[in-house]
Amino acid sequence: MNPIFEYESNAKEIVKTYCEQFGIDPEELHRKERKKYPVKKRNGVSYSRIRQALTYYIYENFPLHLTQIGPIVGYQDHSTASSSVPKIKWFIQHKDAVFMKYWDLLNEVAKPITPEIDFSRYGPVFVYKKDKQWQSDSRIR
Numbered sequence: 001m002n003p004i005f006e007y008e009s010n011a012k013e014i015v016k017t018y019c020e021q022f023g024i025d026p027e028e029l030h031r032k033e034r035k036k037y038p039v040k041k042r043n044g045v046s047y048s049r050i051r052q053a054l055t056y057y058i059y060e061n062f063p064l065h066l067t068q069i070g071p072i073v074g075y076q077d078h079s080t081a082s083s084s085v086p087k088i089k090w091f092i093q094h095k096d097a098v099f100m101k102y103w104d105l106l107n108e109v110a111k112p113i114t115p116e117i118d119f120s121r122y123g124p125v126f127v128y129k130k131d132k133q134w135q136s137d138s139r140i141r
């Protein structure tokens with residue numbers, strides 16, 4: 001079996017388990033009826049924060065591209081997922097009070113499901129940095 005399919009199924013299992021904690025159906029993350037402002041809350045939870053937490057967790061713990069992660073967590077494509085990553089890093093670094101309750105719960109729920117993955121077997125990936133030099137990144141993206 002292709003390991004990428006296995007990682008995708010593990011990521012989907014994390015999404016399902018995490019959504020169960022909030023009493024929502026994972027398919028609700030895929031709703032198209034979204035408006036940018038105000039933040040939509042259903043059942044007292046922010047779906048955008050759930051998507052953001054899931055995106056970053058899967059991005060950091062699985063060798064999946066954002067093009068694969070986006071549809072798993074309910075984004076229509078990778079662009080929203082890629083623009084969320086810097087925001088989420090900032091939220092975690094500054095311990096944003098609203099985001100951290102979603103993040104802490106996700107870490108509790110997902111750790112037992114997350115497989116141990118050795119990213120080194122994929123070899124280095126070269127990333128083009130803004131200073132116009134190729135640099136090696138040890139994780140695959």
